[in-house]
Every structure is written in structure tokens, then in C-alpha cells.
Amino acid sequence: MTIKSQRCLWLICLLLMISAGIMSLDCNLLHHQQSKFNWTGLQLVKRMGGKFRLECLEDKTSFQFPEKVLKPKFPQQAMMAVHEILQQLFGxxxxxxxxxGWDRRIVERFLxxxxxxxxRLETCLPTKRGTNIWKLKQYFQRIQDFLREKKYSTCAWQIVxxxxxxxxxxxxxxxxxMKN
Incomplete structure (x- = not known):
């Protein structure tokens, strides 16, 4: 192996070590990024919906969020649950x-x-999925079924x-x- 080849190999190894360190730092700070997004996302959702219309009260329903999801044993389980919630909301x-009648620009900013x-979450997710993710999928399926059943009416969207x-x-x- 020539000296040039050795230097190139060392540079590649150094680059890989530095990028691995940067990626792990990003995952360590992910809960801060997520917390900021939660606040921003909440503000956008509040702005896009307007005031609740009283005639929509008759459509009120309970979608029954799976409470067990809120009690993860490990930070990775919390991260997987957050990821699933965000994916489902995107859908x-x-x-x-x-x-x-919502402002399309606000919806696009939210999306x-x-x-x-x-x-960001996907870069840090473990590969194994838990049963709580399945319960979240069922919860969001109930929401989608409700919208479909109500033909995506204005009141259905107000409830959602x-x-x-x-x-x-x-x-x-x-x-x-999610904190370690």
C-alpha cells in the first residue's frame, strides 16, 4: 500500500468517525428539536382550525387514544411513538x-x-417496532374512518x-x- 493510499484511507476513517459523532449528537438533542416542533406545530394547528362551531357538538366522538403509549419503558419507545403520531398526522x-376552509399556506407549513x-426522527429510530405502535395505528384509523364516514365535512374536520x-x-x- 502506498503512502498516498494510506493517507486517503486515514482521511476516510477520520471522516466516518466525525460524521458518526455528529449523528449521535443530533440524536442526543432530538428531544429538544421535538419539543420546539411540538410548540410550533401546535401553534399552526390552532391557527388553521379557527373557532369550534357549536353545531358540530352533535358529531363529537371519543377516538380513545391508547394511554399505554404514554408510559414507555425506554426513550426509544417514546421516540417510536412520537414518530408514528407525526406520520399519521401527516397522512x-x-x-x-x-x-x-383552512388557510392552505398554514396547512403546507404544518406539513x-x-x-x-x-x-429527523427516522435517523435515530431503532429498527424494532413495538405493539404500542399498532395501537397508535388503530387509533388513527378510527380518526380516518370518522372523517370518511362523515364525508370529510366541516364539522368532522372540527372534531378531528x-x-x-x-x-x-x-x-x-x-x-x-425521549431524554436519555
Whole structure:
């Protein structure tokens, strides 16, 4: 092996070690980023929904958030739950918003923020998924079924809007449990 080849190999090794260190730092600070996103996302959701209309009270329903999800045993479980919540919210807000009358720019800012935070979380996620993720999927399926059943009406979106505000409270609880 020539001296040039050895130097190049050492530089590559050094670069890999530095980038691995930077990536682990990012994961260590992820709960701070998530907490900031929770606040920003909550503000955007509040702005996009407007005031709750009283005639929508008759459509009020309980989607039954799986409370067990809020009691993770490990920080990685909290991170997986937050990731799943954000992915599901992205799916819900990516379709059939035409009847809401919501400001499209605010919705797009919210979706862009969700996509960025989902990507950040994915870099730090463990590969194994838990059963609590399945319970979250069922919870969000109930929300999607409700919207579909109500034909994505304005009142259905108002009910879901209120539920999404609660989701951000759940996400904030989980974010606090993401710390190592």
C-alpha cells in the first residue's frame, strides 16, 4: 500500500468517525428539536382550525387514544411513538381538506414541519417496532374512518382538529420521555 493510499484511507476513517459523532449528537438533542416542533406545530394547528362551531357538538366522538403509549419503558419507545403520531398526522392532513376552509399556506407549513421532523426522527429510530405502535395505528384509523364516514365535512374536520390538539399534548409528554 502506498503512502498516498494510506493517507486517503486515514482521511476516510477520520471522516466516518466525525460524521458518526455528529449523528449521535443530533440524536442526543432530538428531544429538544421535538419539543420546539411540538410548540410550533401546535401553534399552526390552532391557527388553521379557527373557532369550534357549536353545531358540530352533535358529531363529537371519543377516538380513545391508547394511554399505554404514554408510559414507555425506554426513550426509544417514546421516540417510536412520537414518530408514528407525526406520520399519521401527516397522512391525515395530506388529503381531503377542501371543505375545511383552512388557510392552505398554514396547512403546507404544518406539513413541511411534520415532514422535516419525521425525517429527523427516522435517523435515530431503532429498527424494532413495538405493539404500542399498532395501537397508535388503530387509533388513527378510527380518526380516518370518522372523517370518511362523515364525508370529510366541516364539522368532522372540527372534531378531528380538536383531537389533533390533544395529540400534541400527548406528543409533548412522550418527548419529555425521549431524554436519555
Amino acid at each position: 391525515i392532513f395530506s388529503r381531503n381538506l377542501s371543505q375545511t 413541511n414541519g411534520l415532514a422535516l421532523q419525521i425525517e 382538529h380538536e383531537e389533533v390538539l390533544r395529540c400534541f399534548q400527548y406528543t409533548e409528554k412522550l418527548t419529555k420521555k
